[in-house]
Amino acid sequence: MSTPVPAIQIDHLPYVPRLQARDPAGIDLVVIHCTELPDMAMAREYGERVLYPEAGTGASGHWYVDRDGGITEYVPAERVAHHVRGWNPRSVGIELVNTGRYPHWYDSRHQAMTEPYTGAQIDALLALLDQLRATLPGLRLIAGHEDLDTDRVAASDDPARNVARKVDPGPLFPWSSVLAACGLERVLPASS
Template sequence: MPSRLTLLLLTLLFLPACSTPRAGTPHPRRGDEIMIAGQLFHTNGARVKLWFDQGGYDAYRIERRFAKWPEANWEATQKSGKLPQPERFGLRFAKSLSEDQLAVARAGPWPLDLLRDKVDQFIIHYDAAGTSRSCFRTLHDERGLSIHFMIDLDGTIYQTLDVQERAWHATTSNDRSVGVELANIGAYPFARDDANNIIMPATLARWYTQDRTGWHITLPSWVGDGGLATRNFVARPARDQPITGTIQGEQLAQFDLTDAQYTALIKLTATLHSVLPKVTLTYPRDQHKKLITTKLPDDQLATTTGLLAHWHIQTNKIDPGPAFNWDRVIRGAHRELHRYPPAP
């Protein structure tokens, strides 16, 4: 009879073989992963659809996603004159990488250390399309642009490209930034009545209605069902009134994001900062610690890291608008990482 020691040694010998998955065994995913430089990283429970998932949005594809199939390919698109080139993204820092770095970047996923050294901004947009499906149609099919992430009204995160790619979304910051489009119809100039109440801008009036609970989105007929991953989702702004503020010197009104969107964005922000530490948990403030609401001077932009608005990059942009709650995102991201949030 073999001794106990012999049995233990035999068990340890065969344990690795028993734990090796059999050929053809699917590799499990939790569904909260984003991809950075070919690696999957968890987001602590956010609902994520990658570009190769069913129901995802794929910015690597040349064909137009929503065109009729015979008209979707590049040859038909080129003849129609709708887009200038087939690709919607590029290579980060293509003009400044060393020859060795360029060779590595072209051969496969970027080394994570190289990406960590180069990427230091997270640009926040609203899509002005209202839903992520409409946003992707506009970017991919109509404008030939791209974005790394979209967050729909129900908080679903769609990743359309690996973070290593140079998405086309923020002009001079494309090389160094990650971009996200938040489903929100946008911010608009407004007037006031004799009682100083806001006269609702026409676009907001088409998208938002009130019931006994408060304001909520009613999708216009041309949007269809919106393509939301959550059936029968009722999209209510996190704050139950239009938010007003001045962006680029113009008074604007906007409804806030949904709570589900903030939850998803907080998890995404924390994950990006954890993997890419130069994307700091900060946003541009003036000497009084107030949010800067105009474009940053070029020399200041060159040294600014962390979360930025599209308006910080370009004078002709106002997104993510006056309703965007910067402190909620920053403080929430700190909590996700089990850190004490900074003082306001």
């Protein structure tokens, strides 16, 4: 029995036409993120922010999966989204709505990620991954944002201490069950 095609709401970011176009056949990697924000409304607000004035674009994933399993496309696969340093041209990004370390991302006293991902989110993620494997012929790899961006930054509460810049999707993401079901190979820092 095949996985049903997920319902995806299209709500492209205003700057999508300014993002670099690409051939989806060159995409071989999907990167799993969490928003580290409380809800979809704030994720949209952050996605619309222009962070690169010379290009008039910002940072976002391609698809966002809400806690109830709803999926929204902010950027089509045919465009390069800014979601993970150094890997954007060959990858697509999926953001799972999750509070993460919000609002104290770099406070050394607030590094635990305690919100579990919902069953509806993981089911929607797996359906989306199945659809991506069917539509992106080169897709064969998967990674967490934390696997690819391993930089450390000064803690906001104590500049003498360092914390991870990115920790998503974090320790509560069910890697074993996702890997068993998605048919993709995980990229880890040592293998990249």
